[in-house]
Structures are given as structure tokens and as C-alpha cells.
Amino acid sequence: MVFKLINLPVRCFVGGNVNFVRSIVRVLTGVLCLMAGLASAMPLEQYEPLAARQVIQQAFPEVTDIAPRESNRAIQELRAGDELLGYAYQSLDFVQTPAYSGKPVNAVVVLDTEGTIKATKVIHHDEPILLVGIPESKLHIFTDQYTGLKADQRVTVGGTSSDTKVAVDGLSGATVTVMVINEVLMRTAHRVGVELGLVEGGSSKRPPVAEVATDQFSERNWEQLTGDGSIRRLLLTRGQVDDSFAGTAAEGIEAAAPGERDDALIDLYAGYLNAPTIGRNLLGENQYQWLMGELKDGEHAIAVMANGEYSFKGSGYVRGGIFDRVQIRQFGDTFNFRDLDYFRLSDVYAAGMPDFSEMAIFIVRQQYNFDPGTDWALELTVKRQTGPLDSEFQVFPLTYSLPEQYYTRAEPVLTEEEMLADQPLWVQVWYQRQFQVLVLGVGIGVLLFILFFQDWLVQKPKMMRWIRHAFLTYTLFFIGWYALGQLSIVNVLTFVHSLFSGFTWETFLIDPVMFVLWAVVAGIVLLWGRAVYCGWLCPFGALQELVNEIARKLKVPQYTVPFAWHERLWAIKYIVLLVLFGVSLESMATAERMAEVEPFKTAITLHFDRTWPFVTYAVLLVVVNIFTRKVYCRYICPLGAALALPTKLRVFDWLKRRKECGNPCRLCDHECEVQAIHPDGHINYMECHYCLDCQMTYFDDHKCPPLIVKRRGKRRGHNAPGHPEQIPVTQVS
Numbered sequence: 001m002v003f004k005l006i007n008l009p010v011r012c013f014v015g016g017n018v019n020f021v022r023s024i025v026r027v028l029t030g031v032l033c034l035m036a037g038l039a040s041a042m043p044l045e046q047y048e049p050l051a052a053r054q055v056i057q058q059a060f061p062e063v064t065d066i067a068p069r070e071s072n073r074a075i076q077e078l079r080a081g082d083e084l085l086g087y088a089y090q091s092l093d094f095v096q097t098p099a100y101s102g103k104p105v106n107a108v109v110v111l112d113t114e115g116t117i118k119a120t121k122v123i124h125h126d127e128p129i130l131l132v133g134i135p136e137s138k139l140h141i142f143t144d145q146y147t148g149l150k151a152d153q154r155v156t157v158g159g160t161s162s163d164t165k166v167a168v169d170g171l172s173g174a175t176v177t178v179m180v181i182n183e184v185l186m187r188t189a190h191r192v193g194v195e196l197g198l199v200e201g202g203s204s205k206r207p208p209v210a211e212v213a214t215d216q217f218s219e220r221n222w223e224q225l226t227g228d229g230s231i232r233r234l235l236l237t238r239g240q241v242d243d244s245f246a247g248t249a250a251e252g253i254e255a256a257a258p259g260e261r262d263d264a265l266i267d268l269y270a271g272y273l274n275a276p277t278i279g280r281n282l283l284g285e286n287q288y289q290w291l292m293g294e295l296k297d298g299e300h301a302i303a304v305m306a307n308g309e310y311s312f313k314g315s316g317y318v319r320g321g322i323f324d325r326v327q328i329r330q331f332g333d334t335f336n337f338r339d340l341d342y343f344r345l346s347d348v349y350a351a352g353m354p355d356f357s358e359m360a361i362f363i364v365r366q367q368y369n370f371d372p373g374t375d376w377a378l379e380l381t382v383k384r385q386t387g388p389l390d391s392e393f394q395v396f397p398l399t400y401s402l403p404e405q406y407y408t409r410a411e412p413v414l415t416e417e418e419m420l421a422d423q424p425l426w427v428q429v430w431y432q433r434q435f436q437v438l439v440l441g442v443g444i445g446v447l448l449f450i451l452f453f454q455d456w457l458v459q460k461p462k463m464m465r466w467i468r469h470a471f472l473t474y475t476l477f478f479i480g481w482y483a484l485g486q487l488s489i490v491n492v493l494t495f496v497h498s499l500f501s502g503f504t505w506e507t508f509l510i511d512p513v514m515f516v517l518w519a520v521v522a523g524i525v526l527l528w529g530r531a532v533y534c535g536w537l538c539p540f541g542a543l544q545e546l547v548n549e550i551a552r553k554l555k556v557p558q559y560t561v562p563f564a565w566h567e568r569l570w571a572i573k574y575i576v577l578l579v580l581f582g583v584s585l586e587s588m589a590t591a592e593r594m595a596e597v598e599p600f601k602t603a604i605t606l607h608f609d610r611t612w613p614f615v616t617y618a619v620l621l622v623v624v625n626i627f628t629r630k631v632y633c634r635y636i637c638p639l640g641a642a643l644a645l646p647t648k649l650r651v652f653d654w655l656k657r658r659k660e661c662g663n664p665c666r667l668c669d670h671e672c673e674v675q676a677i678h679p680d681g682h683i684n685y686m687e688c689h690y691c692l693d694c695q696m697t698y699f700d701d702h703k704c705p706p707l708i709v710k711r712r713g714k715r716r717g718h719n720a721p722g723h724p725e726q727i728p729v730t731q732v733s
Contacts, residue, residue, distance in 0.1 A: 237265060
């Protein structure tokens with residue numbers, strides 16, 4: 001399949017001399033295979049998933065039994081004999097957050113019975129920078145930092161630790177990837193911890209306690225109070241309760257006859273009495289004032305009323321004991337009621353209220369920090385006796401939300417860290433990299449100024465060369481080595497595949513520098529073509545050009561590729577692009593490894609800190625560039641080929657030419673360092689790097705031959721003493 005892709009476009013690209021190009025293709029195919037081979041020759045653990053059992057045994061060497069939990073088989077229970085040691089799970093069973101590659105990572109996480117992380121390890125990922133680049137061992141060192149952290153702690157990558165967060169060290173060159181891994185590890189740990197009851201659910205920071213509006217009152221009847229949610233109802237039929245015990249030891253005990261299944265076991269109502277509209281309408285003025293006088297600051301009263309054969313107080317209640325059939329649950333905490341928390345309710349005044357066989361007022365004491373404005377539940381426990389000392393029980397919650405008109409709540413005072421923690425991951429990444437985005441935006445603004453005012457700038461050649469060299473230095477050091485904003489053909493392949501597999505903005509927003517660069521490149525290609533990115537914004541291209549400029553200053557001899565060869569060598573990068581795209585259709589991971597034909601990861605992202613074959617390849621390309629400018633960019637770069645294809649759709653031709661260009665004048669095509677000007681004088685925008693050298697010549701009347709002829713012609717037309725070099729005209733009679 002690969003050879004079909006290679007051979008098919010050869011004649012289309014070069015129009016002849018097929019044997020020559022085929023020989024080049026064979027060499028190129030060997031290079032691609034070598035790159036893929038180097039990747040495959042790396043340690044096997046980089047590409048084979050690590051067994052979850054290895055991670056579990058690392059955390060608990062004494063484990064003897066690993067079995068799925070009945071309530072959630074994605075969670076494994078870890079035991080040593082009969083002793084429960086902890087739990088393990090794979091993150092992919094709980095979240096599928098896309099990483100830099102657009103695909104989720106999968107990690108094994110081990111928790112102990114206290115909700116502490118005992119071990120973590122990424123067992124599968126598709127991240128290009130980690131597939132062939134950063135050693136897998138560094139990723140494991142990163143995840144080892146999570147050992148000992150609680151599942152409900154807030155963890156950030158980078159920065160400093162504080163009372164509200166724990167900061168872990170990042171991984172240079174893979175910032176976005178490790179931020180996603182951090183999100184996956186901590187989000188799943190908290191989710192599983194909550195499900196297992198090891199940590200508290202929801203936010204660890206509660207909102208400010210709601211203040212009940214004691215000065216607001218309106219008369220309401222029973223129908224209105226139940227209609228707006230001031231009083232809530234829980235109706236349990238005998239059949240519902242019988243069904244809840246199915247599959248337990250209590251199944252069939254006290255079961256209702258078929259004709260009695262729809263009978264009410266209990267018809268329960270509850271209301272919050274501190275709110276005047278509820279309390280005064282239900283209790284009457286005198287009883288309400290008495291109750292409020294009994295309550296201390298921070299205490300709350302709840303009315304519970306019921307009909308039916310099941311008692312919410314229970315017949316086994318004795319003085320000094322606990323009401324074991326009802327309790328309050330809020331924020332994951334439960335509040336039980338003792339005899340001192342109970343008042344008998346006998347007189348009620350709400351119009352239209354039905355008679356109840358059982359009524360009570362329960363007091364929620366100060367120590368529970370009850371929040372009336374946050375949802376809470378009155379939990380009713382129904383028990384079935386299965387033996388003299390054994391019983392089964394089921395819990396049925398009555399969920400209560402106090403209507404908003406009865407309370408006010410102060411706006412929570414959140415720190416900048418807490419506000420950021422509630423944002424999506426890509427927003428957090430943008431916030432953390434706002435400096436890089438800002439400086440990148442300034443640089444792009446400067447570049448747009450250069451492009452729009454190029455006709456004025458190129459008329460000042462010395463200043464223009466200083467500007468260009470300064471901008472290339474900015475591109476190399478800031479965009480490339482600091483912000484790691486080196487675009488790659490892998491980005492193009494990922495984008496194309498996302499269009500077919502399900503496009504999501506979050507996949508591309510996860511790296512703000514790359515997103516901004518790609519957005520700018522998309523606009524630039526439509527206006528100027530491929531040229532501007534390759535000539536101004538590509539860090540590896542900037543490295544090559546600056547090195548070549550230094551070589552020229554040192555008088556290193558330069559070699560110009562004959563145009564006949566040069567024109568055919570253009571085809572190679574398009575062939576590389578086709579090969580990579582064809583392979584990606586079968587395996588994106590293989591295409592990413594073969595994309596090591598790009599030296600970008602070695603030279604820019606990893607600052608040449610890699611194994612010797614990759615460094616040798618990148619350095620070789622830079623060394624060749626000393627003698628012939630930008631060999632890699634002109635002949636091999638698949639990213640340049642991908643950007644060149646839509647260049648034909650550009651809106652404008654900004655580079656000026658004259659009718660004399662190419663015939664008779666060929667100065668510009670001899671001076672063009674990337675040989676993008678054909679012998680006939682026209683500029684090939686698909687190969688141009690927009691250095692603007694030809695435009696500096698175009699406006700220079702001391703260098704451009706047509707302008708020199710024009711200037712000299714004007715001088716010969718003068719006949720005045722101010723032009724002594726010209727021969728005076730004398731009229732002959």
C-alpha cells in the first residue's frame with residue numbers, strides 16, 4: 001500500500017525523470033522506516049500496557065484476592081485473606097478526557113480504605129511527545145508524586161503548594177499532557193472515593209450559610225404550602241417497600257397480599273418551620289413564637305407529620321434514646337434526633353390541612369452546621385426482622401429544598417485558585433499560560449504590521465534585515481524553545497481524523513499557544529499562502545536561517561542546487577505527506593512515530609535532549625543548512641507540503657513583479673535563497689518563504705536593473721551645469 005502511494009504521484013509532481021525521483025524516494029522510505037524502527041527499538045514497556053496487577057502489587061504486596069465490587073464492577077476490591085486492603089480501578093472506566101493527541105489516557109489508581117492514593121501509573125496513552133520523545137520513565141516519576149495524596153485534595157501542576165492545594169512538578173516538553181493526566185487522576189480518585197464513602201462528595205468548601213428572612217410572611221393554606229414546595233411529601237405503598245427487600249433475607253417477610261400492594265404503608269410530610277410563612281401558618285402565631293423562643297442561634301425546627309400503619313417515631317423508642325427511624329442528611333453528613341430534640345405537635349392551624357395520626361417537631365442542633373438553603377433529606381428507615389437478633393432495612397429519602405423566597409445567601413468569597421478550579425481543564429490551561437499567549441499575540445501583531453506595510457519597510461533594506469533577524473530570534477527562542485509552539489504534521493493528521501471521528505473544540509483548545517498559532521496560520525494561508533509561516537513563524541525554520549546567516553558572515557562557501565534538480569526535489573515533501581497520511585488511515589500511532597522525519601521534537605520541543613540517533617539526525621539537517629539554506633524545509637518537510645496545498649486558494653498576490661523579470665532580468669531568481677523564483681521570473685508561492693529579499697531588490701534603483709536603466713535614462717535627459725558627467729547639447733546651424 002505504501003509503495004502505491006509513493007509511485008502514484010511521481011509523474012504528476014515532476015513530469016519526467018522518474019528514475020531519478022524514484023531513487024530519492026527509496027532513500028526517503030528508508031529514512032522513514034529507520035525512524036519507525038528506532039521507535040520500535042525502544043524499551044517494550046513504552047508501547048505495551050502495564051498490567052494493573054503490577055501496580056496493585058506495588059501498592060499492596062500482601063494482596064491475595066482481587067475481585068470486582070458488586071455495586072460497581074469497574075472497581076476492584078483488594079483483600080489479604082478476609083481483610084479489605086483497598087480498591088483499584090482504571091481511569092478510562094470513569095472519564096474519557098481527551099489529551100493532547102485527542103485521545104484519552106488510561107491509568108490504574110489504587111486507593112486504601114482511608115481514601116489515600118497508594119499507587120498510580122499510566123498504562124496506555126497516544127501522546128506523540130511520549131510515544132517517541134520523552135522517556136516513559138519520566139512519566140512514571142511524575143505520577144509517583146500522587147502517592148500519599150488524599151482523593152479529595154486539590155492538585156495543580158506547577159506553582160507552589162498552599163493550604164488549599166498541593167503542587168506537583170510538571171514534565172518539561174509535555175505540559176499539556178501532564179495537566180490532563182492530573183485532571184484524570186484526581187477527578188476519578190474523588191469520584192470513586194465519594195462512591196465508596198471514603199471522601200466527602202461535592203465541593204470541600206461549603207457556600208455561606210443561608211439566612212432565613214424572618215420579616216417576610218404571607219398567609220397560605222395547606223394546598224398552597226404543599227403546592228410551592230414549602231411542605232414536601234413521601235408516599236410509600238406496601239408494594240414499593242416489599243419490592244425494595246427483594247433479593248435480601250427479608251424478602252417475603254410481612255409482604256402485602258396482592259390486593260393490598262397499593263395501600264399506603266406511610267404517607268409522610270415534612271416542612272421547615274423557621275421560615276415565618278411556613279411556621280406561622282402551620283403552628284399558629286402563639287405556638288410559632290414559643291418555638292422560636294426555644295431555639296438557640298443556629299438551631300432549626302422541622303415538622304414531620306404522617307398517616308399510615310408505619311410509625312416514623314417507632315414503638316421501640318424510650319426516653320434517653322435515639323429516634324432510629326428518621327434522620328437528616330446534608331453535605332454527606334447525617335443528623336440523628338434524641339429525646340431532647342423532640343417536641344410533641346398536637347395543634348395545627350393551616351386551613352385545609354388533613355388529620356394526621358402522628359406529628360412531631362424535631363430540632364437540628366447547632367453542632368451540625370445545618371444550612372436551610374441547601375438541599376437536605378429526611379431519611380426514613382423501614383426495618384424487617386429476619387431473626388431474633390437480625391434484621392434488614394431499607395432507607396427512603398424525602399428530599400427537601402426550601403423555596404428561594406424564604407432565605408437570602410451572601411455571595412461566596414472565592415479565591416482566584418478556587419474560581420479557576422471550577423473551570424474546564426482547557427480554561428485552566430489558558431489561564432496558566434496567559435503570559436505566553438499575550439507575548440505571542442504581541443509578536444503576531446508585529447508580524448501583521450510588517451506584512452501590511454512591507455512596501456514601505458523593504459525600501460529601507462538595512463532596517464528590514466535587522467527587523468527580520470530580530471523576529472526570527474523571537475520565533476526561535478520564545479515561540480519555539482520557551483512556549484514550545486512548534487507546529488507539526490501530527491497536528492494536521494489529528495485534525496483531519498477528528499473531522500471523521502467526532503470533532504470537539506476542547507481537543508484543540510487544550511494547548512493555547514498551538515491553538516493561537518494554528519488560528520493565525522489558517523488566516524495567513526488564505527491571505528499570503530504557506531510562505532509567511534515557513535519564513536517567519538516556524539521555530540526550526542528560524543533556527544536554520546539564523547545558522548545560515550552566521551555561516552555567510554563567516555564566509556562559509558554556499559552551494560546552490562541546480563534548478564533542474566531543485567524542481568524535482570520539491571516532490572519529496574509531498575510524497576512524505578502522502579505516506580504519512582496513508583499510514584495514519586491504518587494506524588495513527590504508527591504515523592506519529594514515522595513523523596519523526598520531522599526534527600522539530602528533537603531540536604525545538606526537547607532542546608536536543610534525546611537519544612543520539614534523533615539528535616544526530618537533527619544536527620545533520622542543521623549542518624547541511626550551513627552550506628545550502630533550509631534544505632529540510634524545501635525538500636523534506638511534510639508540514640510545509642500540507643500548508644502549501646491550500647496556498648493556491650490565497651486571496652492576494654502581495655509580492656510585486658515587473659514585465660522584465662525573467663526576461664531579460666534574472667537577478668531575483670539568482671538571489672532567492674530558497675529558489676522559489678522560476679527562471680521565467682514568476683514566484684512559486686507554494687515554495688516561497690516570504691523573506692522579502694526580492695522586494696528589497698524590486699524597490700532598489702541602485703540594484704534592480706530595470707530601475708537602474710530608468711534612473712540613468714532620466715539623468716541623460718538633463719542638460720545643465722549640475723550634471724557635469726553628461727555631454728552638453730549644442731545646436732548646429
